[in-house]
Every structure is written in structure tokens, then in C-alpha cells.
Amino acid sequence: xxxxxxxxxxxxxxxxxxxxxxxxxxxxxxxxxxxxxxxxxxxxxxxxxxxxxxxxxxxxxxxxxxxxxxxxxxxxxxxxxxxxxxxxxxxxxxxxxxxxxxxxxxxxxxxxxxxxxxxxxxxxxxxxxxxxxxxxxxxxxxxxxx
Numbered sequence: 001x002x003x004x005x006x007x008x009x010x011x012x013x014x015x016x017x018x019x020x021x022x023x024x025x026x027x028x029x030x031x032x033x034x035x036x037x038x039x040x041x042x043x044x045x046x047x048x049x050x051x052x053x054x055x056x057x058x059x060x061x062x063x064x065x066x067x068x069x070x071x072x073x074x075x076x077x078x079x080x081x082x083x084x085x086x087x088x089x090x091x092x093x094x095x096x097x098x099x100x101x102x103x104x105x106x107x108x109x110x111x112x113x114x115x116x117x118x119x120x121x122x123x124x125x126x127x128x129x130x131x132x133x134x135x136x137x138x139x140x141x142x143x144x145x146x
Contacts, residue, residue, distance in 0.1 A: 026059030031119070033126050033140030035069055040127065040139045041090050048072040048138045050103070052126045053146075056111070056119060063095070063119070065126075067105040073132040076101035083115075084123035087141045094124065101128065120144070 035050035037043060050069025056062070067079065079101045085091035095109045105128075111119065118124055119142065127139035 026057070029056045029058065029120065029144060030054070030146050031056065031065075031142050032145045033142045035067070035126065035128065035138040035140040037138050039087070039125075039141070040133070040136050041088060044133050044135075044137055046071070046073055046133065046137050048128075050128070050138055050140075052140060052142065054142065056116065058116075061111050061113075061116060062108055063111055064108045065106070067103070067126065067128070069103045069128060069138060072128070072130050072137055074130045076103070076105075076128050076137075077131055077134075078129040079105055080127060080129075081109075081142070082125050082127065084118040084121075085125060086123060087125070091125075094118070 031054040033052040035052060037046035037048055048069060048071040050067055052065060052067045054063060054065035079097040080093040081095040082091045083094045094115055097105055097107055099107070122141065122143050124142040125139055126142055127136035130137045
């Protein structure tokens with residue numbers, strides 16, 4: 001920013017973010033989850049495991065995700081984001097996976113402000129269901145990180 005403008009903004013007590021508006025504050029936030037049978041509530045017996053990686057764009061409110069997994073007791077029958085809940089608690093579905101639940105699962109969703117607040121506060125989990133484990137076979141708390 002030009003020195004004259006920067007000085008003028010400082011003199012008025014304005015920051016560049018205030019002058020440029022909300023778009024200047026937009027960011028992409030990375031999330032991850034480690035999917036394990038021991039994370040299910042109650043825990044289940046399975047050799048299945050996986051990972052979830054996701055990004056949330058604060059400007060478009062778009063969540064994009066990819067889940068990779070292997071070793072389940074059978075084919076995945078469904079997958080969902082659940083919340084709000086901390087690790088060790090169960091909650092309802094907030095974002096269902098549409099289409100195939102075969103690995104890798106890829107998808108996107110537009111979140112409400114309330115959903116985004118719960119996601120960024122770590123109050124969502126992702127799990128994958130099978131016929132043998134209808135309540136979920138592997139699960140992971142969605143947290144910020146690469």
C-alpha cells in the first residue's frame with residue numbers, strides 16, 4: 001500500500017482489513033482426521049483405518065474433502081460428517097456424503113455459519129459405516145491441520 005495511504009489510514013485508526021472489507025479476511029483452513037475403529041462410540045472391532053483431509057474456504061463457505069481408507073469388514077455403505085460433538089460423544093449427521101462411499105471418497109458442501117463455527121471449533125467427526133457396523137466402523141475427530 002502506498003505510504004501516503006498507509007499513513008492516512010493509521011491516522012484515522014483504520015487498518016487495511018477495515019478499508020478493504022471482509023474479502024481481505026477470507027482464508028482457506030485445512031482440516032484432518034485419523035479414522036480408526038477405536039474412535040467409534042462405543043469402539044468396534046475392525047482392522048479398518050483411514051484419513052480425512054479437508055479444506056474450508058471462509059469466503060465461499062465451501063468445504064472440500066477427501067477420505068481414504070482400507071481394511072474395513074466389508075464395503076462402505078455410508079459416510080457422514082457428524083456434529084456437534086467432541087471426541088467420545090455421538091451426534092447427528094450434519095453433512096452426508098452423497099454418491100459412492102468407496103475409497104477414495106471425494107466431495108464438497110456449502111456450510112452454514114453455525115456449521116462452520118462447529119467445524120472450526122473441532123466439534124465435528126467423520127465416520128464410515130458398513131453392513132457389519134451400521135453405527136460406524138471407523139471414525140475420526142475433524143481438527144485443524146495439514
